[in-house]
Structures are given as C-alpha cells and as structure tokens.
Amino acid sequence: MSDFALSRGNWLERGIGALRLGRANLNLRLGAGIVLAWALVALLAPWIAPFDPIAHNLPDKLQGPSLAYPFGTDNFGRDILSRVIYGARIDLQMGVIGVLFPFLIGTTIGSIAGYAGGWVDSVLMRLVDVVLAFPFLVLMLAIIAILGPGLYSFYIAMALVGWVSYARLVRAQVLVLKTSDFVTAARSLGFGRLRILFRHILPNCIAGSIVFSMSDVVLVVLSGSAISYLGLGVQPPTAEWGVMIAEGQNFITTAWWITTFPGLAIVFMALGFSLLADGLAERLGLRQR
Amino acid sequence: MSLLEVRNLSIAAGASTLVEQVDLDLAEGEVLGLVGESGSGKTITCRALMRLLPAGELRISAGSIHLNGRDLARASEAEMRKVRGVEIGMIFQNPNSHLDPVMRIGDQIAESVRYHEGASAGEARSRAIELLRQVGIPDPARRMAAYPHEFSGGMRQRAMIAVALACRPKILIADEPTTALDVTVQAQVLRLLLDLRDRLGLAIVLVTHNLGVVAQTCDSLAVMYAGRVMERGPKRELLRMPAHPYTAALLGCQPGSANPAEPLPAIPGQPPAAGAFPAGCRFHPRCPRAAAICESERPALRALRDRRVAACHFAVAP
Numbered sequence: 001m002s003d004f005a006l007s008r009g010n011w012l013e014r015g016i017g018a019l020r021l022g023r024a025n026l027n028l029r030l031g032a033g034i035v036l037a038w039a040l041v042a043l044l045a046p047w048i049a050p051f052d053p054i055a056h057n058l059p060d061k062l063q064g065p066s067l068a069y070p071f072g073t074d075n076f077g078r079d080i081l082s083r084v085i086y087g088a089r090i091d092l093q094m095g096v097i098g099v100l101f102p103f104l105i106g107t108t109i110g111s112i113a114g115y116a117g118g119w120v121d122s123v124l125m126r127l128v129d130v131v132l133a134f135p136f137l138v139l140m141l142a143i144i145a146i147l148g149p150g151l152y153s154f155y156i157a158m159a160l161v162g163w164v165s166y167a168r169l170v171r172a173q174v175l176v177l178k179t180s181d182f183v184t185a186a187r188s189l190g191f192g193r194l195r196i197l198f199r200h201i202l203p204n205c206i207a208g209s210i211v212f213s214m215s216d217v218v219l220v221v222l223s224g225s226a227i228s229y230l231g232l233g234v235q236p237p238t239a240e241w242g243v244m245i246a247e248g249q250n251f252i253t254t255a256w257w258i259t260t261f262p263g264l265a266i267v268f269m270a271l272g273f274s275l276l277a278d279g280l281a282e283r284l285g286l287r288q289r
Numbered sequence: 290m291s292l293l294e295v296r297n298l299s300i301a302a303g304a305s306t307l308v309e310q311v312d313l314d315l316a317e318g319e320v321l322g323l324v325g326e327s328g329s330g331k332t333i334t335c336r337a338l339m340r341l342l343p344a345g346e347l348r349i350s351a352g353s354i355h356l357n358g359r360d361l362a363r364a365s366e367a368e369m370r371k372v373r374g375v376e377i378g379m380i381f382q383n384p385n386s387h388l389d390p391v392m393r394i395g396d397q398i399a400e401s402v403r404y405h406e407g408a409s410a411g412e413a414r415s416r417a418i419e420l421l422r423q424v425g426i427p428d429p430a431r432r433m434a435a436y437p438h439e440f441s442g443g444m445r446q447r448a449m450i451a452v453a454l455a456c457r458p459k460i461l462i463a464d465e466p467t468t469a470l471d472v473t474v475q476a477q478v479l480r481l482l483l484d485l486r487d488r489l490g491l492a493i494v495l496v497t498h499n500l501g502v503v504a505q506t507c508d509s510l511a512v513m514y515a516g517r518v519m520e521r522g523p524k525r526e527l528l529r530m531p532a533h534p535y536t537a538a539l540l541g542c543q544p545g546s547a548n549p550a551e552p553l554p555a556i557p558g559q560p561p562a563a564g565a566f567p568a569g570c571r572f573h574p575r576c577p578r579a580a581a582i583c584e585s586e587r588p589a590l591r592a593l594r595d596r597r598v599a600a601c602h603f604a605v606a607p
Binding site: 167179180181182185186187188189190191192195198200203204 | 339341343369370372373375378379381383385387388389390391392400401404405449452453455566573
C-alpha cells in the first residue's frame with residue numbers, strides 16, 4: 001500500500017522530469033519530438049510554406065509531385081505541401097481545444113460525482129449513460145446539424161459529447177482516493193469538502209486523465225477531419241486535412257497525391273500523440289513496464 | 290478540571306454496538322494511554338472524538354464528548370471543522386500514507402495555518418519552518434520544499450506531527466504513532482511527543498497496543514477490551530498492580546516479565562468478533578478467574594483506591 005503511494009507519488013515532479021527529454025523513454029522522446037515538430041510547422045506556417053494555401057493557380061493544376069511542388073498540386077493548382085503545412089494550424093487547434101473543454105468539464109463533473117456520492121452521483125452518472133447510449137459520431141453529427149456547420153459547432157459538440165470519458169475516469173479514481181489515508185488526515189485538519197477535493201484528491205488522480213487526454217487528441221483530430229470531410233466542420237477553401245481529403249477524392253484515380261499527403265499528415269500527428277501518451281503513461285508509472 | 294471529558298460514549302455500526310459506555314478524562318498536559326488488543330475499539334473511539342467515523346457505517350449512538358463546555362458529539366459538521374486541527378490535532382499510524390504524496394511538506398503544514406487563521410503566505414511559511422524545527426527536522430527551511438517520499442519514515446512521522454500541530458491545538462490524538470517505525474525511531478518520536486507536551490502544554494491521547502510505549506510515556510491509562518473500558522487509572526499504580534485480570538494478562542504477555550527460558554505466555558483464545566460479544570463480562574471466556582456470575586452479569590466500572598476504576602466482579606483492590 002505504501003509502495004503504491006510512493007510509486008504514484010509526485011507525478012508533478014516526475015511530469016516535469018519527463019519533459020527533460022534526455023532522460024525520457026523512447027516513446028516519449030519520439031512522441032514529444034513529433035508533436036513538437038507539428039507545433040513548429042503550425043507556428044511557422046507563413047514562413048515555411050512555399051505558396052499561398054488558398055490562391056488558385058489554374059495553369060499548374062493537378063501536377064504530380066515535382067521539385068517545384070514536392071507534394072503536387074490540386075485541381076485548382078494549389079500547392080498540397082503548403083496546404084498541409086497550413087492545415088497543421090487548424091488540426092492542432094482542433095486537437096487542443098477539442099480536448100481541453102471535455103477534459104475540464106469531465107474532470108469537474110467526475111470528481112463531484114465521485115466525491116459527493118449518493119443521488120448527485122446517480123444523476124450525473126445516468127447523464128453519462130445517456131450520452132454513451134448514442135454512437136459517438138452520430139451524436140456529434142446531430143449536435144453540429146442543430147448548431148450549423150463550422151469549427152465552433154465542432155468544439156461545442158466535442159465538449160458536450162467528449163466529457164463522459166473523463167468523468168468516468170476521474171470518478172473511479174476519486175472513489176478510491178476519497179477513503180484514502182491522506183484524505184482522512186486532511187479531514188482531521190478541519191478542511192472543507194471542496195478544499196479536500198480540489199487541493200488533495202484531484203492533484204493525486206489527474207495524471208491518468210492527462211495521459212488519456214493525449215490519446216484523446218488523436219481521436220478528436222480524426223473525428224474533426226471526418227466531420228470536415230463530411231462537410232460539417234471546417235469549410236473550404238480553408239486548408240484542413242479532412243477537407244483536403246474530401247476535395248481530393250474525385251481525383252483519387254488520376255491524382256493520388258491530393259488525398260495521400262493530408263492523410264499521411266493525419267497519421268503522423270496521431271502517431272505523435274499516441275507515442276506521447278504511451279511514453280507519459282510509462283514515465284508517470286501508470287503502466288507496468 | 291478536565292480539558293476533555295468523555296462520558297458514556299457508545300459507537301454503533303447498524304444494530305450492533307462496537308464501543309460501549311466509554312468514559313475518559315484528559316487534563317491539560319496529561320498523556321493518556323489507550324491500550325488494548327486489535328479490534329478493541331481504540332481507534333474508532335479516537336475517530337469518534339474527532340467525529341471522523343466513516344459516514345453511513347459508524348455513528349455515535351450515545352454519550353457526550355465535552356471540550357471547553359461544548360458537546361462535540363452533538364456539534365454540527367461546520368462547528369467540527371473549527372475543532373479539527375485547531376483544538377484537537379490528530380496523527381496517524383502510517384506516515385507514508387497519511388501525508389499528501391503530491392504536496393510539498395511545507396505547504397501541507399502552512400495550509401491549515403492559512404485556512405484556519407487566515408495567515409498570509411509569509412506568516413504561514415515562517416510558522417511552518419518553526420514547526421519543522423520544533424519537531425526536530427534539521428535544516429527546516431530547505432526541507433520545506435521536499436515531498437513526503439523524500440523523507441525517511443521517522444522524518445515523515447515528525448512532519449505529520451508538525452502538520453497536526455500547525456494551528457497549536459491543545460489536544461493531540463496519536464493513533465499508534467510509532468507502530469510503523471523501527472525501534473530506535475520509535476523512541477525518538479515518543480521523546481518528541483513528551484518534549485512537545487512539556488513545551489506546549491499539550492494533552493495527548495496515545496493509542497497503542499505496546500505496553501512498553503505506555504510505560505515510557507503515559508501518565509494514566511485506559512485499558513479497552515471488546516469495545517469496553519476494563520480498567521482506568523494512573524499508570525504507575527495500574528502497571529504495578531493491575532486490578533483487572535485482563536490488564537494482568539496483558540502485562541503477563543510482555544517480554545521480560547516472565548522467565549526468559551520459557552515461551553512467552555499468551556492470553557488463550559481470541560478476542561470476540563464485533564457484534565458477537567459474549568454476555569456478562571466480555572472477557573470471561575478467556576479469563577483465568579471467571580466464575581458463574583461473570584457469564585450472566587456484566588460488571589460495572591467500580592471505583593477503587595488511587596482514582597482507579599475497574600470493571601470486574603473480582604477486581605483486586607490495591
């Protein structure tokens with residue numbers, strides 16, 4: 001029991017330690033490297049993209065990969081490389097915002113449900129059941145259809161649907177921790193319930209949610225792309241990987257590069273975040289080696 | 290004049306009573322030992338004093354706990370929050386698990402000072418450093434930033450004492466504070482508690498099943514068995530001449546009290562399970578002096594000489 005407490009202990013410091021990449025495991029190094037690279041690409045897009053991602057250049061349309069256009073051009077003559085680079089901005093933003101709000105909402109609701117127990121717990125968990133009863137994408141599409149297509153609708157739908165996983169995860173851990181010894185000790189110091197929950201219980205169980213949120217980014221980026229592909233998310237002509245794949249599918253037999261390179265971009269961003277999640281889990285001692 | 294006066298305290302789990310009619314008195318600067326086998330109700334009695342019984346499972350079913358003219362058994366939860374940590378502090382058996390693993394030691398001490406006294410961060414910090422110094426942690430200013438896992442077991446116990454004493458409570462409840470420590474560190478922690486008693490006028494309720502600890506530290510004793518107080522009184526008289534056969538049997542089991550060549554004597558049988566207490570005197574199935582009356586009639590706590598009381602039909606009058 002005490003060994004358990006020790007191995008779990010101090011995730012914050014080890015989390016900071018984990019960011020010192022020199023000492024980190026391979027998964028973590030690779031994952032952090034890929035994610036960092038994407039972040040740099042997104043940040044420096046105007047400087048590293050060779051062409052305007054939106055301006056048409058019809059004389060050069062549907063050209064295969066070449067020195068001038070390493071990833072080729074689409075049916076409007078737009079450089080695929082530049083569009084992939086600019087797309088990183090939108091897709092990273094989708095990943096981060098699409099995870100942040102579910103994380104915050106789910107953690108709050110889950111910890112309140114776990115700590116309060118009784119009817120509060122029952123009501124909140126039935127709410128979770130209701131959300132889980134619908135297939136994820138169907139529910140997302142329904143909400144976006146009501147709100148109207150666009151990135152903001154996607155964020156709102158994500159917040160309304162995505163929080164349930166975090167709520168269940170956090171609730172389970174709060175249930176364990178609320179009867180733990182250091183919580184009894186905190187009660188013996190006369191602290192109120194909210195202080196115990198947010199200052200003592202949550203910091204001890206948030207590590208699992210952070211790791212989960214990293215792998216959740218993958219899911220969010222994929223569903224964001226899927227929804228853009230269906231025409232309900234990011235609208236053309238904005239460069240977004242899902243939109244690009246949707247636009248390129250008419251030319252799939254004649255110009256494979258239009259869909260392939262944004263597809264690979266999605267794969268590599270997803271790979272980066274899942275490696276990061278794996279590495280963090282290992283680093284924080286949440287998984288047996 | 291007692292600081293803390295417990296009268297007729299009973300604790301129940303559902304229909305069965307686990308602790309029955311416990312009377313305790315604690316004077317300023319007194320160290321009261323609460324002794325008994327595992328399962329005798331020592332720990333839940335302590336939890337009840339702080340009103341920290343697991344909600345929904347255990348409750349105080351009768352009795353009163355008077356502190357400064359207030360009955361804690363009937364206080365509201367909001368009132369109790371101003372008692373816990375402020376008037377009564379508590380330390381626990383296992384310092385490894387009773388400190389928050391992800392909070393710096395200094396912050397854990399300062400937290401209750403800021404919470405209860407509204408002190409500024411600077412004031413709380415200097416109080417925390419002073420407390421760490423008082424509990425004998427070297428280089429306290431630097432140790433403030435350490436996490437519990439960076440401390441040894443003994444240092445963690447000292448840190449936990451500092452956390453419990455942060456708001457200068459007059460009473461400290463110590464629930465087996467030395468059981469998880471090795472013998473040399475045990476002695477140091479006990480000495481520290483006595484030292485704090487002398488300097489701060491602290492009254493201490495010391496829960497233990499170790500009579501050696503009792504002999505070193507306590508002023509008075511309450512011996513519990515199966516949820517009842519069997520015998521109470523000043524330590525010296527009680528240890529020299531126990532009035533209750535259970536106390537005598539406990540003392541007989543101590544290493545060093547018997548012939549070292551022979552195997553250590555033990556009390557025959559097992560303590561009864563909670564809820565299945567025998568009728569009459571609860572100790573009678575294991576008692577060498579049991580008679581017919583012990584099976585049918587429960588002995589009341591009778592006053593003996595030297596402020597002692599014992600619950601036995603055949604209590605030896607000292």
